[in-house]
Amino acid sequence: MTERTLLMIPGPIEFEPEVLRALGRQSPSHMDPDFARAFGRALKRMRDVFAAPSGQPFIVAGSGTLAMELAVANVIEAGDRAVVASTGYFSDRMGSILERLGAEVEHVRPVALGDAPDLAAVEKALASGKTKLLAITHVDTSTGVRAPVQELAKLARDRGVLSAVDGVCATAGEAMEQEAWGIDLALTASQKAIGVPPGLALLMASKRAIEAHRARKTKVHSMYLDWGEWLPIMDGYERGAPAYFATPAVNLVAALDVALGHIVEEGMSARVARHDRLASAFRAAWKALGLRLLPARAELCANTLSAVYYPAGVDASFVGRVRAAGIVIAGGLHPDAKTKYFRVGHMGVLGASDVIATIAAIERALAKSGYKFDLGAGVAAAQKSL
Ligand code: PMP
Numbered sequence: 001m002t003e004r005t006l007l008m009i010p011g012p013i014e015f016e017p018e019v020l021r022a023l024g025r026q027s028p029s030h031m032d033p034d035f036a037r038a039f040g041r042a043l044k045r046m047r048d049v050f051a052a053p054s055g056q057p058f059i060v061a062g063s064g065t066l067a068m069e070l071a072v073a074n075v076i077e078a079g080d081r082a083v084v085a086s087t088g089y090f091s092d093r094m095g096s097i098l099e100r101l102g103a104e105v106e107h108v109r110p111v112a113l114g115d116a117p118d119l120a121a122v123e124k125a126l127a128s129g130k131t132k133l134l135a136i137t138h139v140d141t142s143t144g145v146r147a148p149v150q151e152l153a154k155l156a157r158d159r160g161v162l163s164a165v166d167g168v169c170a171t172a173g174e175a176m177e178q179e180a181w182g183i184d185l186a187l188t189a190s191q192k193a194i195g196v197p198p199g200l201a202l203l204m205a206s207k208r209a210i211e212a213h214r215a216r217k218t219k220v221h222s223m224y225l226d227w228g229e230w231l232p233i234m235d236g237y238e239r240g241a242p243a244y245f246a247t248p249a250v251n252l253v254a255a256l257d258v259a260l261g262h263i264v265e266e267g268m269s270a271r272v273a274r275h276d277r278l279a280s281a282f283r284a285a286w287k288a289l290g291l292r293l294l295p296a297r298a299e300l301c302a303n304t305l306s307a308v309y310y311p312a313g314v315d316a317s318f319v320g321r322v323r324a325a326g327i328v329i330a331g332g333l334h335p336d337a338k339t340k341y342f343r344v345g346h347m348g349v350l351g352a353s354d355v356i357a358t359i360a361a362i363e364r365a366l367a368k369s370g371y372k373f374d375l376g377a378g379v380a381a382a383q384k385s386l
Pocket of ligand 1: 011063064065066090137139140141166167168169189
């Protein structure tokens, strides 16, 4: 079998050759002036991507889970109350992280898998007790559900509650204006719509979040997670004056600088519109093929991935058939439906031809799996949509 495949899972994704070349270069010293400039530029470019002109960016080696911990471990102390607006597996993960920090956690769950929690129920949960934080998963990768982030963040802001948005499967692909929407903690990781191989945790903290960190009564338990250790480092690199706390992932940071440069060059509104256009083409194909989506309603469908139920008679071996056709997609993840659906990532440097190639491979695999449909109907619908 050829080694050449198209990686269409919801992260890691296909990366730009220029980004990958930055990884292959000789590693610079973390104190090198050119590296310091690249790090500083990446921090500044994060403010554009997050639409957070007065935010405090952090770039720390680690995966998305570390970004989640880096966000909440600095504002939550044992005994604090936190509400989780639950849309799937990753919302539950945030709940577990908050519990490990000693928080009292209330999950507000949707009526059914694939739905989002009712806004009135979230409002009620925020009001029942002195709540410190509302956690939101922008796009839950396990369900393909995009939460109504702007509305949820407003509920928190109106009550003086901090909001934390897990944008691991959303940032740089879905619309998000951190400052305008009043979001206190926006986090992501490098390997999805940002477009850099796995290994960097990215976080943007609002002034209110930084104040909440400063007002803590207890120390952050983990030294590596403590903003107090990282703030002088981020500040130093932004001023072009490198400083050491823990060795930065120098090649990944250089690659991030390149990738963020591409994002800023495309422009966030154009980038979000492109993701919307390509996701619409996928949705047109799913409909034409008679496939049902996990998200309960159209407005809950993410633009960064599709979560699609297998039709009757097709099982998870379908993913292997698509792989044999040269396209790598993912199986299910949510424990309630793991074997019942597949996921296709559509974020980052993706173009129309990737969409068509993916749908064509999926059609061939569906046909091989015995599903009866009009071969080519999905591709035709996507072409028309594009
Ligand atoms: N949150 C979301 C929404 C995710 O999709 C993921 C990863 N799929 C994570 C958090 C955790 O990120 P990581 O696997 O990089 O630790």
